[in-house]
Amino acid sequence: MNTIVPRLLITWSAGLLLAGCGPTDRNEPANAAVVSEPAPAVPQLVRPDGTYPTRPLEKDTVVVKVIQNGVTNLQEAESIEQGLEKNLEHMISFIDRACSEGMKPDFLLFNEFPLTGYSTGTRDEKLKFTIEIPGPETDRLGEFAKSCDTYIIFGSYAKDKEWPGHILSINTVIGRDGNVARKFWKSRNIKRLTPDGEIPTTTIESVREKYRARYGIEEEFPVLQTEYGNIAVSTVQLDPFVFAAFAMRGVEIMFRTATLFSPVDVRATAFHHNFYSAMSNITFPPGSEAEKFGGG
Template sequence: MLKKTILLLLFILLTNACADSKTEQTSNKTEDSKIVLVKADGSYDKVPLEKDTIVLKVMQTRVKSLSSFPSIGEGLDENMTYMEELAIQAQTEGDKPDIILFHEFPLTGYSSGTRQEKLPFTIEVPGPETKRLGKIAKSCDCYVIFGSYVRDAAWPDHILSINTVLGRDGKIAKTFWKSRNIKRLYKTKEITTTTVEGVRDAYRKKYGVEEEFPVLQTEFGNIAVSTVQFDPFIFAAFAMRGTEIMLRTATLFAQEDVVFTAWSNDFYSAMANFTLPVSTGYNAGESIIVSPHGEILAKHPSKEEDGIVEAKIPIAAFRKNRTIPNYALEITKPIFEQYQQEIPINHLDITNEKLPKTGEEMKILFDSISRYVPVKTAD
């Protein structure tokens, strides 16, 4: 009798737990469905403009890895000093900037090695670096944007790729996680940084679904920042959310990608690249600013020389009577609903000890969870 009573109690507890879990899931779905991510009438949220035309400056600079300095502190100090010098140059030469865009690695550079070897060569946001660089933004009275490898106590052992926007008051106005990494680019390895896609559910729970494709509404226009390359769906999502100026920090980019992305999504765009000697064979430099019609407004002529690219953006005229772009979503929806991407989302929402330590281990993880069997690789 006692045994039956205990079993009955356990059954009741499990039933209630399942019911609570389903209720929570339904509640979360209901809450998400109440959030308006895209307006049905094609309009989008914005704040009043301070001026009709703004000046965007893109900083094309060398990249120096923290791992190449005698100490991390010395490396950060030298790299920040160089950023400060260039910001002063941007402020004193040509038109006064409203937005200054640095590339993906002006502070930390790129470091090779295992996850644990790379982690020391990251920064925290906020941190002493953003505080110091915030002084640049305040003294220039402009937005300063830069990319960096970041560590965060909320995501232990993860290496994040984050773009930070410093406001005119010197404080952090917004941070943008990288949406996703390009995959199957290399034969033997994959990129190990953690993106929104890699921990999507945990990211949503922590920051909200509206922060997957955030847009910063400023007095100079609606801006978004991304390190993604060759991914039209990502940029279409940002455009649907009301982006007017898409600022990009991807390393060694392709000009065609930037031009087509701006043109197909009807927004201004810019790409900041770092410099490397031509002898390396990499597609460095040649940072650009592009109009919504795919016109290159400004381009640095060199792959290996540092410099500043600038352009005026008639943001008021562009914004007048503008709606979000027209996409062929309804007709293509049956295809999209059946498509399965090769690597499932949340692939890095795993215990710390299971996080891939190297690009080679990341590839092993991808191969093990791939939905495409066999995995096709380039010859």
């Protein structure tokens, strides 16, 4: 699907509470000296006047091509290596087609798991079905991003040496130069829909304090400033406040990767938060129950 996205100036008026007050000891003498520690510096997350950082636009109209395809789950492949290679070649075939047919794309958007597929099991069991970012797969995709002069966006199960033992759900943006431009962690999982179970992937919500200490609070809702506008990528579904935070941070185009869920959520989120949006879903066979969730 080709989507032509004209840039729209989006102005947000928002404030940010940077400091609060805690309860005082009512038994403390009125003349007691109070010594307080200086408050730590907090980065400015939202400008008071509603503006946000941008880069000059290279052009006024951009082309987004959304690629929805089926995937071989690594859990079901003859071997992990064979499954990864098959899925990678499948992605490359779609990139070739998208770059040779119709308008030249500025962004190619894949689904949540085009390389690994969806796996089940415990954390230890699922750790085998992950990739490293950057790694051999992103290097290969980077060659095609560079030759096509386009951004390539996709999600994946991933592992990171800085987070041993964790399965991360990462959305990767590969730039026109072929390098990884940014990695977006998943903000949170949908827990309220599975009250008797837990998704074993680690999200920002899972390790928020450690995440902020390592990367900074401003990286909780990061924005990638590109020559085509401010973008972000998310796998979160049915969670409007996450997207409200991204919008206040200056996102103009919100890319979303998915496994099922509803197209209505994408349209409603874009409408309420005044940004452009596109979602790519994993496809399922015709007549599947998954079709009603956008996976047809």
